[in-house]
Amino acid sequence: MIIEPRMRGFICLTAHPVGCEQNVINQINYVKSKGKIDGPKRVLVIGASTGFGLASRITSAFGSDASTIGIFFEKPSSPGKLATPGWYNTAAFEKQAQEAGLYAKSINGDAFSNEVKEKTLALIKEDLGQIDLVVYSLASPVRTDPTTGITHRSVLKPIGAPFKNKTVDFHSGKVTEISIDPCTEEDIQNTIKVMGGEDWEMWIDSLKTANLLAPNALTIAYSYIGPELTEPVYRKGTIGRAKDHLESTAFTIADKLSDIGGNAYVSVNKALVTQASSAIPVIPLYISLLYKVMKAEGIHEGCIEQIQRLYSERLYTGGNVPVDEKGRIRIDDWEMRADVQAKVAALWEEATTENLPSIGDLEGYSNDFYNLFGFKVGGVDYTADTNEVVEIPGLQ
Ligand code: NAD
Ligand code: NA
DSSP states (O other): OOOOOOEETTEESOOOHHHHHHHHHHHHHHHHHTOOOOOOSEEEEETOSSHHHHHHHHHHHHHHOOEEEEEEOOOOOBTTBOOOHHHHHHHHHHHHHHHTTOOEEEEESOTTSHHHHHHHHHHIIIIISSEEEEEEOOOOSEEEOTTTOOEEEOOOOOSSSOEEEEEEETTTTEEEEEEEOOOOHHHHHHHHHHHSSHHHHHHHHHHHHTTOEEEEEEEEEEEOOOOGGGTTTTTTSHHHHHHHHHHHHHHHHHHHHGGGTOEEEEEEOOOOOOHHHHTSTTHHHHHHHHHHHHHHHTOOOOHHHHHHHHIIIIISSSSOOOOOTTSOEESOTTTTOHHHHHHHHHHHHHOOTTTHHHHSOHHHHHHHHHHHTTOSOTTOOTTSOOOOOOOOTTBO
16 A cells, blocks of 8 residues: 555554664664674563664664563554554564574563563563563553552643643644643652553562573663753653652662662653654654754764663663762763753744744654654655555564
């Protein structure tokens, strides 16, 4: 079929398998171009099909020849029905991994469930024996607690007072004022349940109990801080409370891993266009200004550049892992540079529908958004008849 983008609100309903494949190949080539990393050999990535998790899987495999198991929640393809991008990404990744002689298997299902955890444990036992690195990179709006059966929904809201600021609809380019009402106490607890550290700790507990973590095993989860501008709706809002919880869970897990010489980290990553971040109000305007400034400075990075740097310059240098005063790894260091933030803040004041295309990188934002779904990727023939059905070779 001929596959074209079909947008609805913040999502794209279609995905292009060849475009997704090209994105994955581009990321693999980037990692290869940076040379080998003396990194982990057996890696479990939870949230492995898109964004930072996919970049982590690619960096593990093609940066340090790791065997990888990927967990994700994606819609498969079938005749006449397109898969979600993460499915096509994973199919492409596994194909490339196989060609390179690298072990790669995947499990498609709800990572929050006991069932997927049990299936993963059995696969590790059978195939890899133990794991050297567990990457926890889920971004989800819902979680069913496997103990209580209750389904929790996260919200993106300020705490205590309404938040009024500018935002942009990146499809139309319209800059408008938005006002978001504050959350309830229940919203905070639900958001912590979904995006906090509880499930990360459950994964590590079950892996450790089954003796599936190797000596000196590491685990890492991803967080975000961002500028003062977005604080009310991000870091000091409901999602920020969940990130606080995730960050404190790293210490709890680190304690639990100390007897095997292991450790747990949170890495604070840069703001990037992903399916998760496009849905957060105000963030797209911030990102479009940030991209403009960082590209002008020559310090712009995507997920793959971020994670390659995380591995090669933070986690696997052979020396101590550098962390901030709160114990967090910072690869948002270039985003948070004072000169970068001052420029973004000044542009923010000025931003209007009329000037955003020139003072911000609206085009870069939009392009990255299309790229997430395999569209507008260089070198892909979008007029070609494309097979929508793509298999993941190592799917369990
Ligand atoms: P993403 O949407 O690209 O990836 C989410 C992944 O989680 C996908 O692989 C998806 O299949 C998987 N997933 C979602 N629900 C699942 C479920 N129930 N079971 C199994 N898999 C499931 O998101 P992302 O932006 O890469 O986010 C990953 C992490 O990075 C999040 O913790 C996010 O807060 C953090 N982060 C993101 C940004 C950003 O700007 N995008 C910045 C810093 C940190
Ligand atoms: Na991810």
